[in-house]
Amino acid sequence: MQDIGFEIGGLFLSAFISSTIAPGGSEAVLAYMVAAGHYQVGLLVIVATIGNTLGAMTTWGLGVLAAKKFPVATLLSEKKQKALDVVRKKGIWTLFFTWLPVVGDALCFAGGWLKLPFFQACLIILLGKLGRYAVIAWMFG
Template structure:
């Protein structure tokens, strides 16, 4: 049941809704849950949440003109993705900016599989660091 809670926390944290899955993950790591499973579950939840934001960007691009819907953060995310391309999605774990990058990738119709793989790689690395640090603190 705890892993389901971690998955949900990670999913919500990676959408446009606020959340902090790192705290849940760190707490579970200190409680001696399996580190590899923690990383896998959190990464999958967070990646799926980011992919939903990618789809939101795609949907908005199809339905509404950019100047009517996008906020400044989304416009800035599109500018970054246009400048740096898909590799910027490795930074999708960043607070605030990461959601904008995922939205922008959908808006710009970057390939979904490439986007998802880059998002997954960045988020897995971040969660591995969180688990490692929590393990050092909990020891």
């Protein structure tokens, strides 16, 4: 039973790290665990979603802190500047797409930089991440 808790914890950690500045492969971890058939798929999807959402909100928080310390948006990298422009133009629902590779982290950061409402941002990010993990679980289940 301890191995299961350790493995579920590993999925959570992988999902969290995958949604911060560091690259990760939580999708592969989830797919492997679903395909192994040793775990309740719903639990795996929930754990991955929560871990990835918390990681995204960490990046969102870094955006809030960066905006306070460096209020001039021109100091941002080109990728973050583009994400900032997209979120500014399209609005909070762009955060639904934070699950996308490459641009997702920048969208989270931009949401924080723009000080979008925390709870709305968190819910929209969670919905996007849940959808992505549900599709992965379905594909490998």
